Every structure is written in C-alpha cells, then in structure tokens.
Amino acid sequence: SMAWFIVIALNLRMGVAWHRFTAFPNIWFGRNADGARALGGLRPIMSGGQPLNFEEADPEKDTFGVGKVEHFTWKGLLDFTSCTECGRCQSQCPAWNTGKPLSPKLIITSLRDHAYAKAPYLLAGGAKGVDGKELGDSQKLAKVSNDAFVEADRPLIDVLDNGGVIDPDALWSCTMCGACVEQCPVDIEHVDHIVDMRRYQVLIESQFPSEAGVMLRNLESKGNPWGENPNAREDWTKGLSFDVTRVLPGEPISDDVEYLFWVGCAGAYDAKARKTT
DSSP states (O other), X not given: OHHHHHHHHHOTTOGGGGHHXXXXXXXXXXXXXXXXXXXXXXXXOEETTEEOOTTTOOTTTSOOSOSSGGGSOHHHHHHHHHOOOOOHHHHHOHHHHTTOSOOHHHHHHHHHHHHHHHHHHHHTTOOBOTTXXXXXXXXXXXXXXXXXXXXXXXXXXXXXXXXXXXXXXXHTTOOOOOHHHHHOTTOOOHHHHHHHHHHHHHXXXXXXXXXXXXXXXXXXXXXXXXXXXXXXXXXXXXXXSSOXXXXXXXXXXXXXXXXXXOOHHHHHHOHHHHHHO
C-alpha cells in the first residue's frame, strides 16, 4: 500500500487514481452549502472570485467567462482531478445518446489532462503579453519542458481546427439539462464549466453557432428569440372563457391565487406551445 501511495504521489498525472483523495473535498465544497446538486439557476460570471459587475467591468483586468484553463476557479480544477471516469454522466447525456459529439466525461478529462500538461508552465509564472512575448521569470521558464510550452499555446476551444482542447460542436451541443450533474458520484459541476466556456466564446471571441446569432439579435431588439412584437406577449389570453389574473413585478399576490404560472417566451409566442399554455 505504501509503495502505491509513493508511486501516485510521484506521478501526479497518473489519471484516475487521484479521485480517491480529491472526491471527498470536492463533494464537501460543492456550489450549494446544503449539499444539493449544482442545478437550477446559473452561477453569475465571476472575476477575481467576485460576481462581475458589468457597469464597472474592465476587459483588460476582468475575465468574462473561461478562455484559458487558468481562468477556472480552484473548484473547477478540483472537479477535473476528481473525475472517476465512470461514464455515468455520458450514459445519461441526451446529446451523446442522440449521436452528437458531446461527452461530459471527455469534456472533464480533456480539461484535466490539459491542466496537468500546462501546469509546469503556469507554476513557473508563464504568461504571454499582448505582443505574444513571455512575461514570466526567464530562469524558471528555462527549466520548463518544451511539451509544456506547446500545451500553453493550445487554445481552449478548437475553433477552425486550431488544435484546441474542446470541440466547439461538443461545447454547443449541451442542452444544460443537468443529467450529468445529477448522476455524477463525486458532484462534478459540468454545466457550470460548460457555460463559463460558452460565455467567453460569446462575450470575447464572438464565436457561436450561426443559429444563435439570430436568436441573440432578436433577444436584444425584441426581448424574445422569435423577434415577435413584445406587445403581443399576452395575445394568447384572448378568446379564453375565463379571465387571466396578471401579477406584475413587485406586486403582492392575493390570497385566492393557488398557482403562479410563468408562461415564458415559447408559451407566449410559439403557435403549438400556445395551445399548451
């Protein structure tokens, strides 16, 4: 047993063995203090450990999502090294089961392997300036292997076949259903990491599926994905045999109301969804 401990201690990149040590703190430090899974509302965009204030954000100092492996929080890096590679997340993923390139397990293990390979460069203070020149300590960087420098130059997202770590088709295939998070035995927060990488691609790189461009423009100009007239949001209530009570933001709900129904954009604008509404 002691020989085994020594072997994995000297070989930090020995794959799945480390989950035996990191799984317990990973579960303990989950996003929700009550121990619940990291489902429901998304985390805000974080920068420097604090929620990003867009009114005061500075693109030169703040991070908008995750564009490099070092942008992940310590909890994200702990998630990666805690993966047991059991494949339960992959087996439950609707994207994977419908033939799409997304595998939650491969997303996590690819990020883990990339972080391990780039770690010597980062620990030596490696960083690149705007002009691409190295900013770290030259003496420390001289001891870093060439493989670590090669890994440091790899982009996180493989846009235009540039040798990146994550396939953009896999990144955008996620439906954010949370099945992977629900099934993970060590409470890895897959959706949070996928969303953070998407945020960087949208906000900084302006890289996203062409279909999303139309949707984002419609949301910006009309407030709904279809680009319909905002004033028509309540047209679905016309012709009903009963009155629909509306509750405005900040307005108290009367005692005789039993259910509060959030209609949403699809329920208000889509022809088929209107029938359901």
